[in-house]
Amino acid sequence: MNKSYKTKRTIGNVIAYIVLILISIIWLFPFVGLVLQSFRSYATEYGGMVDYLLPKAFSLDNYKFLFSGETNYVRWYSNTLIIAFFVTAFQTVIILCVSYALSRMRFAGRELLMRFWLILGLFPGFLTMICLYFLLKQFGLTQAGAIPGLILVSVASSGMGYYVCKGYFDTIPKALDEAARIDGATRARIFLTMIIPMSKPIIIYTALVAFMAPWCDYVFASYVAFGHDQSYNVAVAMTRWVWTNDYQGYFTRFCAGGVLIAIPVTLLFMFLQKYYVEGVTGGAVKG
Numbered sequence: 580m581n582k583s584y585k586t587k588r589t590i591g592n593v594i595a596y597i598v599l600i601l602i603s604i605i606w607l608f609p610f611v612g613l614v615l616q617s618f619r620s621y622a623t624e625y626g627g628m629v630d631y632l633l634p635k636a637f638s639l640d641n642y643k644f645l646f647s648g649e650t651n652y653v654r655w656y657s658n659t660l661i662i663a664f665f666v667t668a669f670q671t672v673i674i675l676c677v678s679y680a681l682s683r684m685r686f687a688g689r690e691l692l693m694r695f696w697l698i699l700g701l702f703p704g705f706l707t708m709i710c711l712y713f714l715l716k717q718f719g720l721t722q723a724g725a726i727p728g729l730i731l732v733s734v735a736s737s738g739m740g741y742y743v744c745k746g747y748f749d750t751i752p753k754a755l756d757e758a759a760r761i762d763g764a765t766r767a768r769i770f771l772t773m774i775i776p777m778s779k780p781i782i783i784y785t786a787l788v789a790f791m792a793p794w795c796d797y798v799f800a801s802y803v804a805f806g807h808d809q810s811y812n813v814a815v816a817m818t819r820w821v822w823t824n825d826y827q828g829y830f831t832r833f834c835a836g837g838v839l840i841a842i843p844v845t846l847l848f849m850f851l852q853k854y855y856v857e858g859v860t861g862g863a864v865k866g
Contacts, residue, residue: 617834641835670789673737678744725804747781
């Protein structure tokens, strides 16, 4: 009976591994294709159209093009980096402060405010796009001023993302706060010297989530920066590449730009994966 169980378990494990390997291959195939095409020379036969995946001759022409004077890719990349950096910094600070206040303090309207934000967060953000655009336009924060405009819009509603972070703060014993209060510590000192050092996983999780939104933003960024090339982020600018009549000529350049955009995100998740998982699981315990 025991031997039969072990045999069934071994067969089940083998089947599971085979399925996982197949899923991994399917999942990785587009990314591998993207990287390979980024090293293919765009000056190929048939106007750039090919029927093979592995390049017959590897070249760095596409990457050289990105940093040449023929394109504003460096400007677009720096725009994306600036927006993502400031949104990450401000949004993380705001979410941490709001989450701490909702977790530790009791005040009139607290429950109503939390429920209202939770319900409001169920509505997709693009419902407000037209209103936000005209509001930003009144302050000169569209097109040439799109970068500060995008930062402002992303940061303005940061407090509504409190839920996971508050759940993590709820897992930290409130007795620590009470003991510190007895010793004369203020709320700010407790937050900065006690809670923050104990909350590294949720801080990293919050920062990564905040970073990903503007880094991958296309819809609202294209709407606010419409028609002004110097204010585009990489997603908007590269999409306009493949809208040109020279689609095949720009495709390999598009792949090269996509690889460079993926590198920061990939490195962040590789080095911070442990804390990211701890932040998600810790914040999901209580709400």
